[in-house]
Amino acid sequence: MINDLFSKGGLSLDRLRGFMQMAEAGSIAKAAPGKPNRQSQISRQIRELEQFFGTELTRRKGKTLSLSIAGERLALLIREQLQDLEDFRKEQAGLPKSFVIGAGASVIEWLLVPALPAISRHLGGATLLTESHRSRSLGDAVRDGRVDLAIIRQDAVPTGANTALVMKMRFHLCIPRALLKRGATERDAASPALWQTLAFAAGRDGGQTDTAVREAMQSAGVDFRPRFECGSMLQVRQLVELGACAGILPTLGIRGLDEKKVLITPFAPLRDFGRALVLHWNPRQMRRRGLETSDLKKLAAIIADQLKA
Amino acid sequence: MINDLFSKGGLSLDRLRGFMQMAEAGSIAKAAPGKPNRQSQISRQIRELEQFFGTELTRRKGKTLSLSIAGERLALLIREQLQDLEDFRKEQAGLPKSFVIGAGASVIEWLLVPALPAISRHLGGATLLTESHRSRSLGDAVRDGRVDLAIIRQDAVPTGANTALVMKMRFHLCIPRALLKRGATERDAASPALWQTLAFAAGRDGGQTDTAVREAMQSAGVDFRPRFECGSMLQVRQLVELGACAGILPTLGIRGLDEKKVLITPFAPLRDFGRALVLHWNPRQMRRRGLETSDLKKLAAIIADQLKA
DNA sequence: ATTAATCATGACTGTGGAGTCAGGTATCCT
């Protein structure tokens, strides 16, 4: 019976919350940065929960802490429960729900942010939180409910299900005309020999896109030594826009570039590298939070529409 | 964000539990019988929760209390959450889960109890709790998770889904041979004229079975005045077994009756009244608790097998 | 009108647990 839960002490919402915070942050220290008192408290709360449940919820792994199998399950359970309570509270108080949407930094900036008002509208005025993550960890975040929705490359999603296509991405070579001879054409721009002489900006985030560009250059025979190596594609675009250098930008990144000032042409070596960007969700999570598959497909369409505007 | 839940006080597991107890019992008084102190506490806990959520969870209905729409939802939510926590605890502690199985009193006695060991075995050694309910309220109990499984007449289940057939029930006229002339046959027993002269025992629980029997007698032209009117069919069977009177028993109730002492024959007026007994469950609830549809169908088969033994 | 339920409220006490501080230990980095 449920009353067994209360027959012995050691269980409280605060403890569950403390444990969940540690689970989300990945370590106690990150869960309470700069607050050593709270750290010791979370440590104790976890120990008390472990006593209550009679199981190790955590495993020492080096000098840091990670979750055991049981801990993973409990963390998932607690997040769902607290979120259900919070949704109930918000609904009763007449407040909008809030959804967390994750994507890479450039996708957020170029695609998601412009679409946020329309998304919120379709979700009944929901509050939206954007979170920047790497593709890899986004899948995990969706799986265990830290992120409600993700915009992510299709190949980074374990299964093809629970996704709706948003757009296909291609790569474009963008060269400020100031760096070219007067009257240069797209044909001129397609020459690797030219690329070798140009100053380039490139990402250096170690992500798939970054790697692909570098490999493509290599196999085109270019000794690719970008003058600027940036932490994100956003910075690459800025440099291109300034006319400081050339760059390879994904479809999303060329919107708003002035074709009079920048020559934009498909980047041939990555012509077949086009990847689909999809909206990804956790079906169980979405069902709990009141979104049907049809809502999600509509959301994907809304985001895709953003590109046409 | 989930942290909003903790930004203001007034939420605690104890309060949620107090509210849920009231919700299950139907009133504060029933939730804490004979404990006026606990009563006042639950009353206060509910008020504090209402303040926390900013909603009325209860409605005064006469001198007693009932749940509002929001209250119903919250109660359902809390029961699920506490049960999930309890399941987690049990699992981690290596203890078996516990399941609540509901049915009518006679079904429990005649069908369910003999099958309990096999059911427990199939559920991995689960602890089983039987609960006697009327058909009508069983449906509700399954719907909101107070009862995990129910054995119930098919026509008492709102939708045909979420059920598996256990058996078909028919009605049998059972007459102690001591009340008949020596050498009486089944044919003799089928005469309404005889019925009129026999002492009968009948249920008087106002249930569908009871009503059907009385109506059938009436339309057979019998002025049906049972000598014994019993609260349950169990008592009817006892009286028949004692040889004190005749009775109409469902298929389940004739097992173990000594045919040498009791003449058992189909009760013709209710020949087409046969009703299916099904195992009924709440799919959402069962998914949460780790039972698949296939498990449940197997359970129904296990219970059905009980009849052959 | 009287009585009995049922729930609500106020005024407490006691306690479990959150919050805080001060070390202590193990591990990693250089």
Added chain:
DNA sequence: AGGATACCTGACTCCACAGTCATGATTAAT
């Protein structure tokens, strides 16, 4: 080796909340 980092532990304080009792308000049953 020395220092930084991350976690654990013990010893407290303080408070929110469970627990208890007495009483009042409303409604139902007789």
